[in-house]
Amino acid sequence: VITHAQVEQVLMEPDGAGLRATGVRYRDADGRTTTIHADREVVVSAGAIGSPQLLLLSGIGPSEELASVGVECALDNPHVGKHLKDHLHVPLAFPAPGVALTMTEIAISLGPDALRAPAGPLPADPADDDGLPPELLALKAEAERRVTEWATTGQGLASSSFYDAVAFFSTGLGDPHTHDAQIGLLACGYTPDIWKHLFRVDPDAYFDDPDVALSADAETVVVLPNPVQPHSEGEVRLVSNDAADAPRIDLNYLADPHDVTVMVAVMRRALEIVDHWPGAGIGPLMVPPTLAEAHGHTAGDAPSDALLEDLARHYALTVYHETSTCRMGSVVDAELRVIGVARLRVADASVMPTVVSGNTNAATIMIGERAAELIAADHRMTLATTVG
Numbered sequence: 001v002i003t004h005a006q007v008e009q010v011l012m013e014p015d016g017a018g019l020r021a022t023g024v025r026y027r028d029a030d031g032r033t034t035t036i037h038a039d040r041e042v043v044v045s046a047g048a049i050g051s052p053q054l055l056l057l058s059g060i061g062p063s064e065e066l067a068s069v070g071v072e073c074a075l076d077n078p079h080v081g082k083h084l085k086d087h088l089h090v091p092l093a094f095p096a097p098g099v100a101l102t103m104t105e106i107a108i109s110l111g112p113d114a115l116r117a118p119a120g121p122l123p124a125d126p127a128d129d130d131g132l133p134p135e136l137l138a139l140k141a142e143a144e145r146r147v148t149e150w151a152t153t154g155q156g157l158a159s160s161s162f163y164d165a166v167a168f169f170s171t172g173l174g175d176p177h178t179h180d181a182q183i184g185l186l187a188c189g190y191t192p193d194i195w196k197h198l199f200r201v202d203p204d205a206y207f208d209d210p211d212v213a214l215s216a217d218a219e220t221v222v223v224l225p226n227p228v229q230p231h232s233e234g235e236v237r238l239v240s241n242d243a244a245d246a247p248r249i250d251l252n253y254l255a256d257p258h259d260v261t262v263m264v265a266v267m268r269r270a271l272e273i274v275d276h277w278p279g280a281g282i283g284p285l286m287v288p289p290t291l292a293e294a295h296g297h298t299a300g301d302a303p304s305d306a307l308l309e310d311l312a313r314h315y316a317l318t319v320y321h322e323t324s325t326c327r328m329g330s331v332v333d334a335e336l337r338v339i340g341v342a343r344l345r346v347a348d349a350s351v352m353p354t355v356v357s358g359n360t361n362a363a364t365i366m367i368g369e370r371a372a373e374l375i376a377a378d379h380r381m382t383l384a385t386t387v388g
């Protein structure tokens, strides 16, 4: 395994009427370029962005597009880098007194180190813990108890992803698949940093008063409506023939009107779940102030479809589930072999014919397991274990 290396090209030679992969050229961390010969085959596993980028750099892709960036076309295939799918979800935040976990509670459950300065009340250096006042000693002891509970029993808040409940269902909007919707329920409101850097949402724009909604002691929950069978397709294309240049990724979310209709329906279902929360209940939906004003929305009103659509268009974010840019049937065959090139396979999320109706990691691992079986069988090798 050569780490910190970027493969720049799959090398190929003529093979009868078609082509055959013979190896790869890669650039190492010191900028040196090296060629490796493959005795048996080349397996590309660079993900839904990296795999089409590599095939395109190798001359496998839409001929006109390749010509426009100075890559000589070896095999014209209009599908390489196309049909990009992803999931898109919208964070909906609700005040949830008595229901939500505060970030303080979560921090205590992660042990004393999560409570240290500058963000927490304990000294930055544990050596300075001597002479702590009784309330901080008690806090530290409780944090130690909780993290030990997790380490010894696997129980407690530290064992949770806080994406603690999820609903899968069909909106009934005409998709032939078994289900086209997922709603995730987060038991906490997270921190302004997580909103900024993971959700990529500016809390100052999203919340009326972010200092209250996302304070360490706020009881806020986040519900994530997430259509899982989008019809819109994006693309990955080269901007140049230099592998060091990141490709252009156009996700093209909500381009198909069907996806907007489904998104609003899933958001509406999320609001229904919230409306039926037992006990004192949770809510109302926190609507970003500029959208509330634009739609004449008052806190506690049922939001209109137009407001929900606007909320999705402004604040929906990737679930990081990119797939289908080397999809089976168009770029690879049923055994993951690149159509038109012998001895070349792709094995990663890019081969999914369309995005799966749930999180993509497990499905991608299964693609890897299946690829191992297919490769072993082709080369008359026996795997110690198979998926069955």
Ligand SMILES: Cc1cc2nc3c(=O)[nH]c(=O)nc-3n(C[C@H](O)[C@H](O)[C@H](O)COP(=O)(O)OP(=O)(O)OC[C@H]3O[C@@H](n4cnc5c(N)ncnc54)[C@H](O)[C@@H]3O)c2cc1C
Pocket: 005, 006, 007, 008, 045, 046, 047, 048, 050, 051, 054, 319, 320, 321, 322, 347, 348, 349, 350, 359, 360, 361, 362, 364
């Ligand atoms: C922030 C984030 C959170 C996620 N959370 C979840 C989750 O909770 N649950 C879930 O199911 N899924 C989750 N996913 C999705 C999941 O991680 C992906 O679906 C999965 O990792 C895809 O696997 P892959 O092998 O196709 O690609 P990757 O895991 O992306 O692997 C491709 C690898 O190839 C390398 N590479 C690319 N180009 C080249 C090149 N030219 N030369 C050499 N190496 C190259 C990349 O650096 C990368 O290491 C998440 C993804 C992200 C980004």
